[in-house]
Amino acid sequence: MCGIVGLFLKDPALEPKLxxxxxxxxxxxxxxxxxxAGIAIYGHPADGQAKLTxxxxxxxxxxxxxxxxxxxxxGAPVTGVIKDTHIVLxxxxxxxxxxxxxxxxxxxxxxVMSAGEGIEIYKEVGLxxxxxxxxxxxxxxxxxxxxxxxxxTESAVTTAGAHPFSTGPDQCLVHNGSLSNHNSxxxxxKRAGMTFRTENDTEVAAAFLTHKMQDGANLGEAMEATxxxxxxxxxxxxxxxxxxxxxxxxxxxKPAVMAETGQYVAFGSEYRAMVNLPGIxxxxxxxxxxxxxxxxxx
Amino acid sequence: MQVFDLEAQGLRALNATxxxxxxQTNETAWEIVNPKGxxxxxxxxxxxxxxxxxxxxxxxxAGMNKQATIRVKGSAGPGVAENMMSGTVIIDGDASQxxxxxxxxxxxxxxxxxxxxxxxxxxxxxxxxxxxxxxMSAFMAQSGxxxxxxxxxxxxxxxxxxxxxxxxxxxxxxxxDCIEKEMRPEHLLLLADLLKRGEADHLAKPExxxxxxxxxxxxTFNIDNAAAY
Numbered sequence: 001m002c003g004i005v006g007l008f009l010k011d012p013a014l015e016p017k018l019x020x021x022x023x024x025x026x027x028x029x030x031x032x033x034x035x036x037a038g039i040a041i042y043g044h045p046a047d048g049q050a051k052l053t054x055x056x057x058x059x060x061x062x063x064x065x066x067x068x069x070x071x072x073x074x075g076a077p078v079t080g081v082i083k084d085t086h087i088v089l090x091x092x093x094x095x096x097x098x099x100x101x102x103x104x105x106x107x108x109x110x111x112v113m114s115a116g117e118g119i120e121i122y123k124e125v126g127l128x129x130x131x132x133x134x135x136x137x138x139x140x141x142x143x144x145x146x147x148x149x150x151x152x153t154e155s156a157v158t159t160a161g162a163h164p165f166s167t168g169p170d171q172c173l174v175h176n177g178s179l180s181n182h183n184s185x186x187x188x189x190k191r192a193g194m195t196f197r198t199e200n201d202t203e204v205a206a207a208f209l210t211h212k213m214q215d216g217a218n219l220g221e222a223m224e225a226t227x228x229x230x231x232x233x234x235x236x237x238x239x240x241x242x243x244x245x246x247x248x249x250x251x252x253x254k255p256a257v258m259a260e261t262g263q264y265v266a267f268g269s270e271y272r273a274m275v276n277l278p279g280i281x282x283x284x285x286x287x288x289x290x291x292x293x294x295x296x297x298x
Numbered sequence: 299m300q301v302f303d304l305e306a307q308g309l310r311a312l313n314a315t316x317x318x319x320x321x322q323t324n325e326t327a328w329e330i331v332n333p334k335g336x337x338x339x340x341x342x343x344x345x346x347x348x349x350x351x352x353x354x355x356x357x358x359x360a361g362m363n364k365q366a367t368i369r370v371k372g373s374a375g376p377g378v379a380e381n382m383m384s385g386t387v388i389i390d391g392d393a394s395q396x397x398x399x400x401x402x403x404x405x406x407x408x409x410x411x412x413x414x415x416x417x418x419x420x421x422x423x424x425x426x427x428x429x430x431x432x433x434m435s436a437f438m439a440q441s442g443x444x445x446x447x448x449x450x451x452x453x454x455x456x457x458x459x460x461x462x463x464x465x466x467x468x469x470x471x472x473x474x475d476c477i478e479k480e481m482r483p484e485h486l487l488l489l490a491d492l493l494k495r496g497e498a499d500h501l502a503k504p505e506x507x508x509x510x511x512x513x514x515x516x517x518t519f520n521i522d523n524a525a526a527y
Contacts, residue, residue, distance in 0.1 A: 272335030287413050
């Protein structure tokens with residue numbers, strides 16, 4: 001089991017409340033995944049700017065002076081905002097790859113959780129309510145976001161094994177289910193130049209989509225390809241800079257409910273994750289069909 | 299009318315209260331408000347009472363029901379009326395996967411669509427779906443009737459035993475050992491009764507349906523079919 005929640009806002013008036021709405025949805029899904037939780041939240045990109053979200057098991061040591069060290073190394077202005085075990089670094093978009101390489105050299109115990117113009121990812125081991133409180137997720141604003149509560153089946157309960165997984169700029173994926181051919185797909189993707197941090201099956205699905213999109217597929221086409229190339233149980237919810245997508249495997253035993261109003265599109269593993277959303281009583285509520293790709297883009 | 303606020307009073311209190319009701323009870327009309335997608339609402343009721351749930355429910359609503367009439371004024375999550383023994387369960391909206399699974403008796407009416415595995419392993423329950431049903435419905439269904447006014451998904455009635463399946467719209471594919479069968483007068487009579495009891499007689503006529511059932515080649519062991527088991 002695992003829990004997934006997602007919100008794609010159509011009405012900008014709701015953007016200041018995105019974190020609060022997603023946090024409530026996430027906590028409702030605690031029963032489905034009490035061992036770790038994570039959230040990917042997308043904000044409006046600032047012109048020419050990008051963000052790196054970095055996690056460290058020793059934030060006191062690793063984050064001290066990190067922004068300044070990166071500035072010195074890249075010659076670009078870098079600022080950082082620390083949230084518990086994560087730091088969000090703001091820097092010029094054209095220095096993203098350089099900064100990423102510099103972090104690996106400067107702080108080997110730190111991990112880049114996400115990189116891109118809009119995305120920030122926060123994830124940790126622990127109950128969803130505790131994870132949400134550590135990062136103050138409820139106060140965040142944004143345009144769309146995805147959350148996950150994990151009950152681990154395929155790999156260890158670690159921060160790196162929590163969802164969302166991000167394997168490309170502004171991309172992320174969360175998963176309910178388990179893949180059975182992830183080792184062979186991982187080998188193929190490694191030969192194609194993708195890199196992996198964990199033994200986790202979901203990371204393979206994320207990298208699979210990233211690789212397809214690097215090859216020119218759009219989000220919908222990349223998601224369509226999961227239906228032929230990935231074997232196992234899955235409900236995936238995927239985020240990109242301006243998009244949000246859902247796909248379920250053909251057997252579709254992992255639950256999924258969607259709701260749409262003029263203000264938002266919402267996803268929940270269960271309807272109860274969505275019961276307090278504004279206008280839910282009059283929303284169009286449906287169960288996404290098996291082997292069918294749904295996506296929304298701005 | 300007894301009104302129970304699920305949000306304020308809690309699920310355990312609700313089911314414990316409903317379990318104290320018996321055949322002689324005078325509290326025969328119940329309304330459950332604020333269900334908010336909660337699981338296991340009104341499970342294991344064994345009394346001839348009427349229960350109305352004002353909103354959508356989560357997993358296993360009305361499971362193991364005996365005697366009661368339970369109406370959901372919304373949609374139902376997975377496993378609604380699972381293993382129902384008798385009574386009636388009516389869902390005004392849609393039902394998620396495995397609605398009416400393993401049901402032994404009674405009537406389940408779904409006024410919207412049912413998703414995958416509707417009536418899986420049903421053994422005596424009657425199910426009337428006003429909309430469509432998803433894939434693998436009536437898998438290993440043993441007895442009872444499944445009536446679908448809309449369409450059926452892939453692999454309808456796979457490994458079917460003696461349940462009767464009636465579908466008005468197209469069937470995407472039939473499962474192993476499920477075949478279309480002749481609609482005889484007794485089936486039309488049965489269907490007319492099910493449509494009436496399923497609050498669907500104003501929506502469809504028995505003659506508009508096709509009947510599907512077991513070819514009976516799979517469930518009695520035959521050495522020639524060994525590869526198919």
